[in-house]
Amino acid sequence: MDDEQGIRRFLRAALQNQAYQTSEASSGVEAIEAVMAIRPDLMILDLGLPDIDGVDVIRSLREWTHIPIIVLSVRSEEAEKISALDAGADDYLVKPFGSGELVARIRAALRRVNKPETCAVFTSGDLEVDLAQRAVSLAGVRVPLTPTEYDLLKTLIRHSGKIITHRQVIREVWGGASYEDEMHLLRVNISNLRRKLEHDPSRPRHIVTEPGVGYRLRSD
């Protein structure tokens, strides 16, 4: 839902092109009503809404539904994105974005709903992680990881394709005792993981940094 006609038109075209059915709302109130009435599989929500705080809409929805929510925001509003994600949004897109990115994020968000944790092996490019065997290999070659590195990778896999905020990762891997100390550990472990799993750690293909927000494990 978006209050901008132009954006709604473009989204409709892009999504219908991918054979998604769409329905539109142009205000927070309309949106919540629509979700209740139509029960869509996913919601795209623009954070710059006129009548209600987008984050409030997310919170209201999250009280009774797990529907995947992707938020649209403008550049440089990291705090806003993080609030939305912490309130329960699954992912975000920064305007302007291409339809390719949008579709990729939608797929990732829907995938999570349809296949929760049943996947025993995660593959992306030449990275293969056998969750049952706790085995990680790159182009067929086994890569040894420390327990923390593995937990971190597992967390990223759990959210594969979607953004996970620093705070979320820290909470899931370290239990979130102290943000400060854990932030340091997070950076170190991400750095180590990249060194082990990326062909060029300075240009990561798998573990992507979302500046100021968190990380995303790309899934092909």
Place this chain on the structure above:
Amino acid sequence: MPSQNGVKNLLSNVKKPSTPVRKRTSHSPGRILAKLIQVLPNRHGAEVFAVLRRAFWLAFGVRVHIIRGVAVPPGSCDSDAIRHAISTATPAGRSTPHFPQSTALYLPLMAESAVVGVLAIAADPAKLGTMNPESPVFKAFRAQTVLSVLRFGLDEEAQRVRALQTADRLQKALLSSISHNVRTPIASILGSLGTLRDDGCGIDEHTRRDLIDNAFTETERLNRLFGNLLDLNRLEAGALRVRSDVCDVQDVIGAAIEQLGTATLGRLLRVDAAPDLPFVRMDFVLIAQTLVNLLDNAFKYSGEHDSVVVEAVVQNNALKISVLDEGSGIPEHELANIFEKFNRAGRSGETGGLGLGLSISRGLVEAHHGTIWAERRNPRGAAVRFTIPLGGV
């Protein structure tokens, strides 16, 4: 009798802040007045009043304080007397019928029957008794004081006007630059889309692709331009908040390269980061953005076969990041100017930007208490370097 130069020197000494107040020797007020009139035009700002105070002391043995304007200075102990002098344009304070318990005598400074300030004379009643504020010499001193007050006010006004004029000039330059740099891509986009819409059928696939790519690239350029404008706006409004966090320098560099997207395609870009770089406290987004600006510049001003290198080292307890290119370089005299707004001097070539990137970069680096500068490279090219203190922001 001291020489004329001696008197002038006495007045000149007020420039030095630690000059002890000398015991007054007998100089003729008339001679001091003559020197005062000679010296004052060469003094500016607060110095003027220091010279006046010294002259009063030398000529009459009184300590004066000059109040500019018609507002009682906050915290004044004789506010009643001062207020009286201002509102009635008559002397008040010591030795006058109005508030004689005051610590000083307050004489209004008049310019064409308007009060422009107050001359406060702090002296014991005996001294005040012997001094005649209406004597020609004293009135002449008062006149000089009035002139100085007026001149100071005019100087301030002139400074304000100059500042406004500069702001106005920059505003005009900005508008003119925006106008050109926005209209040009828009024209290109309209042209491409218009052709696709109107002549759609007659165009071959290759041309169609070209037109679409062109519209896309130009729109991306416009987007970057608006981003820069917004950043500059936030920087100047002081609305920029540095969200400091422990950062992996490699990560920041990687993120910047990622953000450049297609601009890096086909270009020789290398990252040279020391393997043992510590994590540094900084704002990930802002520093990544600084790098994007610097890299964008490096690409703009160098050829396709020139290499661009990003270096990161720790030096003098600071993180030092450098972007090196092999392009046309920056003339020696422009090295400092390139960080000014709209400045693209010395680096030729059609770039289509607003010339704000480096100015924004400087703002972002300085928000981290760091420094940024440019150097020439041998045999050719430029190096733009910035530091971030390791102590954290």
